[in-house]
Amino acid sequence: MHKIWGNAKRFNVNTVYTVEMEEKMKDKLMNGMLSAAGAMQTQRHLAAIKNAFMSLLPIIIIGSFCTLFSNVICNTTPGFFSLANIPGLSFLGKLNPMFTAANYGTMNFIAIGCVILIAMELGEHYGITDKALPVVALGAYISLCAFTASGKAADGTEVVVTNVLSRVYTNAQGLFVGMFASIAATEIYCRLVKSGKLEIHMPDGVPSNVARSFTILFPSLITVVIISAVGMIFEMVTGMTLFNAITAFIQKPLSHILTSFPGYITLIFITTVLWTFGIHGTQVTKAVYEPILLAAFAENEAAYAAGTAIPNIISTPFMSCFSTVTGAGITGGLIIAIMLFSKREDYKAIAKLALPCALFNINEPLTFGLPIVMNPVLAIPFMISPAVSATFAYAMTKIGFCGRMVVNAPWTTPPGLMAFLCSGGNIGAAVTQIICILLAFVVYIPFVLISNKQQVLTEE
Amino acid sequence: MSLTKRGGDLNMKEKQELQVTDVFTKSRIFTYLWIVFCPPYGLYRVLSPSSEFRRPEKWVWTMIVICTLVTFVKLIITG
Numbered sequence: 001m002h003k004i005w006g007n008a009k010r011f012n013v014n015t016v017y018t019v020e021m022e023e024k025m026k027d028k029l030m031n032g033m034l035s036a037a038g039a040m041q042t043q044r045h046l047a048a049i050k051n052a053f054m055s056l057l058p059i060i061i062i063g064s065f066c067t068l069f070s071n072v073i074c075n076t077t078p079g080f081f082s083l084a085n086i087p088g089l090s091f092l093g094k095l096n097p098m099f100t101a102a103n104y105g106t107m108n109f110i111a112i113g114c115v116i117l118i119a120m121e122l123g124e125h126y127g128i129t130d131k132a133l134p135v136v137a138l139g140a141y142i143s144l145c146a147f148t149a150s151g152k153a154a155d156g157t158e159v160v161v162t163n164v165l166s167r168v169y170t171n172a173q174g175l176f177v178g179m180f181a182s183i184a185a186t187e188i189y190c191r192l193v194k195s196g197k198l199e200i201h202m203p204d205g206v207p208s209n210v211a212r213s214f215t216i217l218f219p220s221l222i223t224v225v226i227i228s229a230v231g232m233i234f235e236m237v238t239g240m241t242l243f244n245a246i247t248a249f250i251q252k253p254l255s256h257i258l259t260s261f262p263g264y265i266t267l268i269f270i271t272t273v274l275w276t277f278g279i280h281g282t283q284v285t286k287a288v289y290e291p292i293l294l295a296a297f298a299e300n301e302a303a304y305a306a307g308t309a310i311p312n313i314i315s316t317p318f319m320s321c322f323s324t325v326t327g328a329g330i331t332g333g334l335i336i337a338i339m340l341f342s343k344r345e346d347y348k349a350i351a352k353l354a355l356p357c358a359l360f361n362i363n364e365p366l367t368f369g370l371p372i373v374m375n376p377v378l379a380i381p382f383m384i385s386p387a388v389s390a391t392f393a394y395a396m397t398k399i400g401f402c403g404r405m406v407v408n409a410p411w412t413t414p415p416g417l418m419a420f421l422c423s424g425g426n427i428g429a430a431v432t433q434i435i436c437i438l439l440a441f442v443v444y445i446p447f448v449l450i451s452n453k454q455q456v457l458t459e460e
Numbered sequence: 461m462s463l464t465k466r467g468g469d470l471n472m473k474e475k476q477e478l479q480v481t482d483v484f485t486k487s488r489i490f491t492y493l494w495i496v497f498c499p500p501y502g503l504y505r506v507l508s509p510s511s512e513f514r515r516p517e518k519w520v521w522t523m524i525v526i527c528t529l530v531t532f533v534k535l536i537i538t539g
Contacts, residue, residue, distance in 0.1 A: 050478075051478045052516075054478040054479070054480065054482075054483060055478065055483065055514070055516065055517050055520065056520075057480070057483055058483050058484070058488070058492055059520070059521075059524060062492055062495070062496060066496065097532055097535040097536055098496070098497070098532065099496070100531070100535060101528050101529075101531040101532035101535055102495070102496045102499075102528050104527070104528070104531040105524050105525070105526075105527035105528030105529075105530075105531055106524055106528070108527075109523065109524060109527055112523065113520040113523065113524065116516065116519050116520055116523070117516045117517075117519075117520055120515065120516035120519065121516060124515075124516075129515070134516075134519060410484065411480065412484075
């Protein structure tokens with residue numbers, strides 16, 4: 001359609017000027033978008049965070065599936081719906097320690113894993129692959145944590161235990177501070193090592209590995225002491241630990257924004273806008289939203305394991321289930337719309353090819369095949385349908401029809417099954433996910449009809 | 461620099477990043493299952509010279525297997 005308008009405008013000099021201006025504006029806009037996306041994608045800290053979370057993804061999935069298995073298969077609590085409670089299958093209860101241990105070992109040590117991974121990823125960026133670096137980063141992070149934990153004893157009295165590290169610091173709640181501590185420690189360490197001023201030179205006869213441990217002795221010591229001193233001074237001045245301050249003044253407000261409905265809609269809108277310019281929106285924004293949504297998911301998962309009320313509606317699996325199901329832009333709806341309403345043979349051929357991929361939430365054949373990228377007609381519903389779907393799913397969850405997300409299934413799990421698994425076996429969630437695809441289908445219909453007319457005009 | 465070249469550069473950078481497909485290869489998925497059902501052999505697969513796991517991942521998986529085994533033993537002892 002754009003091409004036809006362009007041809008019509010070339011009939012006089014003024015409109016040619018307008019077309020040129022339009023092209024220039026478009027180029028400027030694209031340049032701006034590419035610069036911003038490029039800066040985010042190549043920024044070393046964000047790249048380290050993204051890689052770290054990608055490495056953590058299997059750990060999170062294993063942990064959440066173990067929760068599901070220990071609750072749905074191996075739970076022997078009387079009155080609880082579980083396979084182990086079915087007569088003849090009670091032996092499944094014996095497997096419970098295995099899944100509980102795997103869940104504990106994964107979900108409760110995410111923050112520690114994150115600190116180690118970020119330090120090593122960032123260190124590799126600087127060309128420093130010392131084995132001491134992740135240990136130093138971990139030491140720096142631990143120095144910001146309190147070593148006392150309080151709780152209630154069986155008789156209801158308040159008990160304070162000293163010389164322990166609360167799981168608050170090692171599970172998803174510690175992710176945010178862990179990220180900051182790891183980045184700060186790695187930056188200090190790498191700069192000190194690279195400067196070479198703190199090296200202790202050993203005689204030639206000393207083995208190289210022994211000499212290396214002396215070379216990194218002072219950088220390691222200074223890094224941990226600096227981070228620890230910052231934490232101590234902060235606590236002396238403000239009366240609260242740096243961990244609590246970052247959690248209260250940065251993590252919680254950010255979490256409230258991203259796990260609130262308007263904040264979430266804005267996030268997915270930005271993601272799809274980037275996609276329509278050919279930029280992998282999810283990859284670009286991941287470093288910002290992943291720690292927050294993951295922490296929200298971990299809270300849900302812990303509540304599910306403890307059998308208490310699930311606190312958050314919006315979390316990582318909510319995004320996979322209701323905003324990116326069948327691919328970003330919920331392009332499964334587009335495939336159905338094309339198959340039923342499109343008169344374009346090229347669209348139909350691509351839709352047929354894309355269908356098997358869409359069943360596993362992959363939509364590259366459509367985004368780059370139709371294409372949706374830089375296609376103003378299809379870009380509009382591509383941006384609208386995830387917002388419509390998320391709104392519907394949020395409302396359904398709010399009224400209790402759709403279960404809250406407590407398991408993080410792999411993103412390639414087929415629609416319907418994915419929501420069923422992620423909600424811990426809730427049929428309402430599976431139905432909601434299917435309705436979301438149908439809603440996307442309704443959103444895409446008018447635009448598929450426009451593309452039909454576009455084809456007719458081009459042929460004419 | 462042309463838009464096409466800049467877009468291409470961006471895609472190249474994206475390819476250099478760790479992708480979902482990198483962490484869910486067939487061999488890795490089997491290793492994840494071994495880590496749950498038989499952590500020592502899972503750890504052996506993670507640390508073996510032919511392992512697909514990157515250096516930072518080897519560290520984290522080692523830590524996780526140790527934590528899992530300690531918790532498992534504790535659960536068996538305490539019932």
